[in-house]
Amino acid sequence: MHTLSETAPWRVCLAMLLALLAAPAMAESALTDAQLRFVTANAEFTLFHEMGHLLIAELQLPVLGREEDAADQLGLIGLFLRNNRTRDHAFYRKLVDIAEYWRLEWQRPKPAYEEVQPWDSHALDAQRFYNIACLIYGSDPDNLDWVLQTTGLPAERALYCDQEFAQARHAVEWFEARLRRPASRPVRHRISVQYDPPPAHLVNGQDMLRRVRESGELETVAKLASEMFDLPRDGLLRLSGCGSPDSWYDSRNAEVVLCYERLEHFLLLSRDAPTEAGQPRP
Ligand SMILES: [Zn+2]
Incomplete structure (x- = not known):
């Protein structure tokens, strides 16, 4: 079983999260656009990271280095590939929100057992x-000085980020080219979607469940992975x-779990x- 920080991805759910967070009772006060973007970006990255684990296991992708690092790279490059035509400032702002989440996790006071x-x-x-931050900046260094300013990524690392990004993108494109299901081959196996009851302590759990289900976004991601690759x-x-x-991701039964509590945490x-956008935190 691979967990993500265990507190702590593919593309999903812009509509899902926007619908989810539009629930009036979800928050104590109205959320700003920036907060919605932050939650949506990190929910997408979480699903892409976990789907990365699923692909590594189910397709038996070779991994050099730590699988968790590979899953992060798969998650981020997956977002790039899915947003190929819309790689604009808004897209990059979303990616920086993903980096910022890890800064917040790093810097927030927490009990020792959460470290x-x-x-x-x-x-x-x-x-x-x-x-x-390095992968984001490395994707387009000529135009992303603001990412350096926002994240504070030191020049010593930034100098080689274009190579890091190119290496990660090459790895993803390499296996995609070899393992993508030919259109002539029927889909043999599918990822299905299951909604468990929300935990009782989650004040707006039932509303959250209804809105996620109505959005149909989890089904969209499951269908994408099922049809892109010939899963075993x-x-x-x-x-x-x-x-x-x-x-x-649980390799025993090829299951990806996203917890209600994780959405609440974001x-x-x-x-x-x-x-x-482009403004460092004070
Ligand atoms: Zn993981």
């Missing part, structure tokens, strides 16, 4: 922040109550996220 340990399979929160068995994408703000952290 990522040096021996953990995941990189430290601070490292994930800089790794993601059926899988499951499940929205569930987990007791902690988590997400994971919502809480969004209140401390930067608000203006």
Whole structure:
């Protein structure tokens, strides 16, 4: 089982999250556009990261280095590939929100048991922040000086970020070219979607469940993965109550779980996220 920070992705759910967060009872006060963007971006990245784990396992992708780092790269490059025609400032602002999430995780006061340990399979929160910032900047260094300013990525790292991005993109394009299901081959296995009841402590859980279900976005992501690749068995994408703000891929049954609590966690952290594009946090 692979969990994501265990507090802590593909593209999904802009509509899902916007619909979700538009629920009046979801928040104590109205959310700003920046908060909505932060939550949406990080929910998308979470799903793409976990789908990265699923593809690594189900397609037996070769991985050099830590799988958690590979899943982060798969998640981010997946977002690039899906947004190929809309790589504008708004898109990049969304990506920076993903990096900023890891900064917030890194810098927020938390009990010792929530700290990522040096021996953990995941990189430290601070490292994930800089790794993601580097990939974002490296995708277009000539036009993304503001990303350096916003994230504070040091020049010593930034100098080679274009190579890091090109290497990660090459890896994703390499396996996609080899493993994409030929159009002539029928879809053998599918990822289905399951909605578990929301946890009782989540005040607006039922409303959250209804809105996510009505959006149909989880089904869209499941269909995308099922039809893009020739998966060796059926899988499951499940929205569930987990007791902690988590997400994971479980290789025992090819299951990706996104927790209600994780969406709630993004919502809480969004209140401390930067608000203006290109503007560093104070
Ligand atoms: Zn992971």
